[in-house]
Amino acid sequence: MTMKLKERVSAVFLFLLFGFAFIYSRKFPDIPKIIPTGITVLGCILSAMLFVRTFYMHYKEDENFDAAALAEQKAATKKIAIAILMLIIYVGLIKVVGFYTISFVFMMAFSYVIDTEKHKLWTYPVVAIGVLAVIYGIFSMFLQVPLPKGFLI
């Protein structure tokens, strides 16, 4: 995706966000809505300006955006999409499964998928256990900070 397109998409997203916040703020009483109104109106105006700007602005970043760059970007996007998905699943399951168990699974899976050079298989659980042992020692034993529990630990 070129910078021009990224900017255009983000301008639309932000316009909708500020627009929604503006409409939502209409139901606030007079005093609490003064500042949100100012912010959202200004946000809508600036987002619209950003959108319009994408039609006439020259983007230096896009000058060297060729097929090779596109292929590289696609590979990176795929990895980031996987990373986001893994993070969403991880965070979503913390309360259900329990922090330590799901973190162990997340650490192994995430490091395996994200690392470009593969390591011996036994290193993934060992590193995950090591990191979680340190977290357990510091947070649960030393600082006594409770971490979420599910049907497992």
Add this chain to the structure above:
Amino acid sequence: MLSNILMGFSTAFNPMNLLLLMGGTVLGILFGALPGVSSTMGVAVLIPLTYGMDAASGLIMLAGIYCGSTYGGSISACLLNTPGTPASAATTMDGFPMTRKGRGGEALQEACIASFWGGIAGALALFFLAPPIANFSLKFGSQENAMMAVFGLTIIVSLSSGSLLKGFISGLLGLLVSMVGMDVATAYPRYIFNITALYGGIAIIPAIVGLYSLTQLLTSSGEKTGVLTDDNIKKLHVPKITPKDFVRYPLTYIKSSIIGAFVGIVPGAGGNIAGYMAYNEAKRTSKTPDEFGKGCREGVAATESANNAVCGGSLIPMLTLGIPGNSVAAVLMGGLMIQGLNPGFSLFTNYAHVTYPFLAGFVLAQFAFTIVGLIGAKQFAQVVKVPKGFLLAGIGVLCVVGSYAASNNITDVYIMLIFGIVGYFLKTAGFDISAIVLGLMLGSLAEAGFMQAFNLCHKSIGATLMSFVTRPISLVLLIICVVSCFSPLMSAHKKKKAQS
């Protein structure tokens, strides 16, 4: 004040606090040495370690993390030509050429010594400038408080080097997020969507962890693993240190430290700017300017003294006026708030028992990273070899722990995740994350000031606006805001004109 300073040092010298300081420093150096893991991310991820501690001990540890990570950035800058933190960018200019000449150990040694002198200068500035500024802030009323927050927001102009328009939008987004929760004047709940956890507003720490740490994690996930040659680390020879090494470039240390401390005080200007400014100054006045850029030890001395002096300087506006000097100071401000402390004069009076140990810890942190750095430079250099997958997975888990442990609330973890993902997409589109954080942190402060002024002026908008220009301090602050907004624009315009 002297009694407070002595009390601060006696608390900081407590064995447990010294241990925490040392631990924080070591962790800070490790985080700083990792390319792509900035000081901001290091401090944000490690703040949760301080939750269970008393305020003074927690802040002493944070001082160690901050100073350690700023110094740690020089390790990868010297060895790999990749600054561990943005503040060390200028160090690559001479640090890496030194390494290529087989003088990498010498470069690390100089970076450590220069960082020490810079850090001490920053700490002195913090000790002696912060209390009078905090005292002056007592003259502030609601108008002045609002104008201070607005002044903090004008930093967005200097931060938005890429696009001012995007900088303003980022700032507005931060301000909008700061509106979530109960309104300061009437306690009316805004944008909470029936979620009870949002009544108190968006918690700052999860938002910061998401915006800085998770965003960086996602960015690094998509990057190809950097081809980091470890030949430089294998061949690294650290020479024996002599007392003469500590005072090799006294004038450079002094000049660069002064530059760094002042740049630190100016909100928005960071360690990277100070590094380049000090480098230019050292080169200009050097007897051997031609050596600069080719592996000159004095070049490393200049940049490292300056970027470490920034640490102390950046804390001055944060502690006294509630304006974070840079992104790390913004995160530290979150750490202060978690401990129930608010910036301002009360920090130096009512909470002197917390603030002065923190300041003393800041001084001791300079000694801590110097000792640790000089002894373990070669060992710390190994950290750059940690595989990316393991590192990022560990950071992901720490992000979750950090946001959850702040208030034992799973909603904070969801907030962190949302901010991280949205922050990542905005960052890739060239939006400035720091501007969002500034808006978020200063939004409620600005609103509280405006609403107080509005109430004092009998709820008349015209009279409220007039009160901002009829009060002398408020008027001066307003002028400073205008200058702060327009001077970067003017200089950019002049530069453009000169180029064309």
